[in-house]
Amino acid sequence: MFTERIYNFSAGPSMLPLPVLERAAAEMTNYAGSGMSVMEMSHRSKAYKDVFDGTKALMREILSVPESHEILFMQGGATGQFAAVAMNLMGRTGKADYAVTGNFSGLAAREAGKYGEVRVACDTSDKNHTYIPRQEALKLSPDASYLHYCANNTIYGTEWDYVPRADCPVVADMSSNILSKPVDVAAHGVIYAGVQKNMAPAGMAAVIVDRRLLGREMPVTPTILSYRTMAEKDSMYNTPPTYNIYMLGLVLQWVKEMGGLRGMEELREERAGLLYDFLDSSALFTGCAERGSRSKMNVTFRTGDADLDAKFVKEAAARGLVSLGGHRIVGGMRASIYNAMPVEGVRKLVAFMQEFELDHK
Numbered sequence: 498m499f500t501e502r503i504y505n506f507s508a509g510p511s512m513l514p515l516p517v518l519e520r521a522a523a524e525m526t527n528y529a530g531s532g533m534s535v536m537e538m539s540h541r542s543k544a545y546k547d548v549f550d551g552t553k554a555l556m557r558e559i560l561s562v563p564e565s566h567e568i569l570f571m572q573g574g575a576t577g578q579f580a581a582v583a584m585n586l587m588g589r590t591g592k593a594d595y596a597v598t599g600n601f602s603g604l605a606a607r608e609a610g611k612y613g614e615v616r617v618a619c620d621t622s623d624k625n626h627t628y629i630p631r632q633e634a635l636k637l638s639p640d641a642s643y644l645h646y647c648a649n650n651t652i653y654g655t656e657w658d659y660v661p662r663a664d665c666p667v668v669a670d671m672s673s674n675i676l677s678k679p680v681d682v683a684a685h686g687v688i689y690a691g692v693q694k695n696m697a698p699a700g701m702a703a704v705i706v707d708r709r710l711l712g713r714e715m716p717v718t719p720t721i722l723s724y725r726t727m728a729e730k731d732s733m734y735n736t737p738p739t740y741n742i743y744m745l746g747l748v749l750q751w752v753k754e755m756g757g758l759r760g761m762e763e764l765r766e767e768r769a770g771l772l773y774d775f776l777d778s779s780a781l782f783t784g785c786a787e788r789g790s791r792s793k794m795n796v797t798f799r800t801g802d803a804d805l806d807a808k809f810v811k812e813a814a815a816r817g818l819v820s821l822g823g824h825r826i827v828g829g830m831r832a833s834i835y836n837a838m839p840v841e842g843v844r845k846l847v848a849f850m851q852e853f854e855l856d857h858k
């Protein structure tokens with residue numbers, strides 16, 4: 498049992514900034530003199546409309562979303578978007594290119610295959626998804642309706658350091674690195690993210706879509722997955738995930754106070770730098786991803802001995818450094834160091850890794 502907050506390296510749901518949790522707690526039973534919790538408000542009420550509009554405006558401001566793009570809040574998480582992207586965009590030519598650089602981009606491609614022809618623009622499974630291909634290596638089809646890529650591979654610990662170019666709209670799954678650095682929104686037709694890592698509690702996807710792409714959905718598209726309907730109804734075709742949107746608003750305010758995306762980027766460089774510098778000097782631990790492709794959100798590493806890995810994860814947890822086990826499909830260790838992870842948490846982790854290494858020479 499812990500009596501204080503601990504450092505939670507979970508891949509998602511993951512840490513939320515403490516000031517956000519404290520504010521939500523303070524406002525829990527009586528939000529802004531309304532006499533009720535945000536959870537209890539009608540989504541059509543004036544009080545809630547202010548929450549909703551404020552969150553959306555702040556998201557536009559912080560991510561520099563141009564007026565050409567609409568912001569939507571949808572249910573079904575990022576996995577819902579695997580289907581939504583295909584149903585909304587694939588109808589144009591019936592084909593789409595997918596860059597497969599890990600588990601989730603593979604799942605997205607498989608889902609899209611239900612609605613049209615998926616072409617594999619790259620498949621990094623040849624080296625166990627330890628790298629991101631360069632632009633020149635992508636096999637792009639001239640008749641693709643869009644190119645889909647996953648900007649950060651949560652499980653394998655790799656991250657694109659560029660936005661791939663194509664002659665068709667580019668679609669990004671940014672679930673695990675959105676809000677961690679500036680992003681060129683205009684270079685994308687669609688950006689989507691399950692919110693449970695850098696944005697809010699689990700239960701929603703944030704979607705940014707180029708308005709020119711609205712209205713291309715296949716006739717069978719469920720209404721709640723239609724980008725056009727959601728844009729026309731301002732994400733309120735049905736009851737939206739009201740509390741998630743409120744929490745996202747609080748997180749965005751925190752991001753703004755911390756210096757916006759530049760501030761987040763400085764912190765992510767610092768956290769990731771501490772861990773990778775140590776990994777590069779360690780004789781016991783090895784980073785899994787290739788150097789040029791390393792994720793600054795999910796750092797994957799191992800000792801090469803599964804029993805020792807398990808011992809490390811267990812002993813770390815006893816010290817309040819929890820959820821360091823790698824995803825079950827890859828094993829080893831993974832430190833997810835999203836926006837809300839204090840630099841101090843990473844320092845403590847590195848100190849423990851040093852100690853563990855000395856004990857296991």
Ligand SMILES: Cc1ncc(COP(=O)(O)O)c(C=O)c1O
Nearest residue numbers: 574575576601651670672673691
């Ligand atoms: C990059 C990425 N895409 C998609 C998903 C699936 O998200 P959800 O659980 O919101 O459907 C995850 C979940 O961890 C993820 O990391």
